[in-house]
Amino acid sequence: MRKLLLSSAIAAGMVAATPTVAQDHLKIVEGDPLELTVQMNHARYPVYEESWPVEQQAREWTNVHLIDVTVGANMRTDENTGKTEALNLMLASGKIPDIVGSSRIKDFVNQYGPEGAFLPLNDLIDEHAPNLKKFFEEKPEIAAAISAADGKMYYIPYLPDGKYGRAYWIRTDWLDALGLDMPETVEDYEKVLRAFKTQDPNGNGEADEVPYFARQWPELIRLVTLWDGRSSGSDTSHDFMVVDGKIEHPYAGEGYREGIKNLARWYEEGLVDAEIFTRGSSARDFLLSENLGGSTHDWFASTSGYNRLSSDIEGFEFKAMAPPASVSGKRIEEHRRIPIKPDGWAIGGTNKHPVETIKYFDFWFTEEGRRLANFGVEGMHYDMKDGKAIFKQEFLDQGPVNRSLYQVGSQLQGRGYYQDYDYEIQWSNEFALEGIKLYDEGDYLIDQFLGVAFNADEQKIYDRHWGSVRDYMLERQQAWVLGNGDVEAEWDDYQSQLEDLGLSKVIDVMNSAYKRQYGG
């Protein structure tokens, strides 16, 4: 039924869309269209559909046609491994398409680009891509962050816009029911969670409330920031961080130790979901709709949507709260949308039309191209009002707008484009907007580590040690939280074990790569 609605909406849009203005200045080739093969498999969509309205529009404007030759397409939800596997499969098959787009493409192109599998883009951009050139000149840190160890760029990234990602959320109606204020400090937060556990805010007579829960268990570890620890330096879990121009790992710091000690206490007292490590991605859905969950740390847009439950659960209100002040009084929100993702697209080493291809990449950084990448097709999905793209109401009503968009070929992570946060504001609900305003006023975000590119020797050392170090860190982390070990008693042993496993060697190569890439 949904499919039917969608296609009829598209058909209806087609009719309205016909009188688009001719955009001759966007044309890349004259005469016969240029066909370029494309592999595109990313977290949101496993193939490149030639029938997407966005592709059709791009064809009309640029006269370049992308032809899908994606191998290894699958719908796996495990985005990190699934997509890398598809890339490896493509490379192993021996045929590299003209354009390769994917999630997690950065390390891949930075490893195989210098070997010749992908073309370096710097010169092509300088000579043929004015919009990309301007973009990178304005944001040199982004150019630095995506470069390989040889200093060249091998892919054009997907660049998310907007700053905010995850936030703290709390059942404000439960606060009201128990006569509690919005928690301002970690002590307050603990009191509130304890009250959720013991004072039966859902009123069913049982102490079945789950005060703090999370869809992804690293969001529990995120709480160590309340004791001045850190859980990650980027938007990827367990990542390194930059402290005073040097790379460190958050799981080796004192604040982390203190944080884990307290989280273990919270876990033991039942302030944290007992099944936090195994409940998985349905945790938020289940615990909120069963009227059991009290507080979490999760994305603005999708979490605010749960306020629709107020039609089933009387008084239900799930609002963003400012990060509680840590023990030393700092209020930080560790997670933010990273300005540059390791996703995007690259030019295959055997591409016979590199100039046209870079011009095509450049097209998506023109005003029209960027709008097409963000909002879909004018007249079909949005209309222009006062120089701004405004989604059509019927398009907004089709369900989650980001999903509707990538079903028409917009907002693809496998395409190098600059996101326009305005697209998201238009379908964020009042709770999300209110939360974002709260976080804006408080200015809680901190700077992020944008990653490094290793040379071959550094890569070898990293590969040799990092997997073991990381496994050991996570193993101890869960054991401590679950009470199968004691962080205080084991800390020295933990540190020396990290040293034995080679953490300092990994940090050394991180630092040498960091210095080369970002200077300083």
Added chain:
Amino acid sequence: MLMPAIVWFIIFLYKPMYGLQIAFKDYSIFRGVADSPWTGFEHFETLFSNDQFIRAFWNTIKISALNLLFGFPAPIILALMFNEVINATYKKTAQTIVYLPHFISSVIIAGIVITAFSPSVGIVNTVLGWLGIDPIYFLTKPEWFRPIFVGTGIWQEAGFGSIVFLAAIAGVNPSLYESAVVDGASRWQMMWRITIPSILPTIIIMLIIRIGNVMEVSFELIILLYQPATYETADVVNTFVYRQGLQSGRYDFAAAAGLFNAVVAFVLVMVANTLSRRYSRTSLW
């Protein structure tokens, strides 16, 4: 008639052996197997200098030993029990029920196990609750991982594994039983003196095959069930290789670990076969 089997062996078993050389190379998918530079035993050194690999190796052995100890006799006992059931309808129904789990995918099995052992809604903890025992978060306790894993394996495979033994029992000469009845033997005596000795060759062959698979614990189920908290007992060679080799695209390293696995399995089969030939005069070759 042998041709299809030979072709199958060549295409799927002998030809891929060419790729084994990447265990000794610095392999790049782009450069290909032939053009990647040699590195000698570097990947093996990395492997053996890694404590987590050593731990994973012993975990593999321990889980397999438990599997052998409890999982191997289970289908034999089951087959002997089916053999004693007289009511045919009951027998068929029971057999169908115990075969069924074999056909369920590991993902579903893992889901069932996670739910069954959940501290809040799981049936196991509910029963423990009736007995006045506090809920246990089984899947994060290293000491519980092996029993749960091995038990799940038995539940899933014992029924299906019993088929081969039932077939062996069906092949026992009925005149042996008839003369035993004439001699006044009890059913218990017939089982011990006739059935089991008659199917012993089958049991030994199955045991040798099983020993050859010692290194191949069903790692997809482990991946679905384990947590960093239970790596201590749950991490086996294959999961270790998956995490540290394949997930990060280190195929050469993963191939080295796989090769080591194969060598160990080969040695085990050789030993089991030799022992069996010497002591029971039954052997695979």
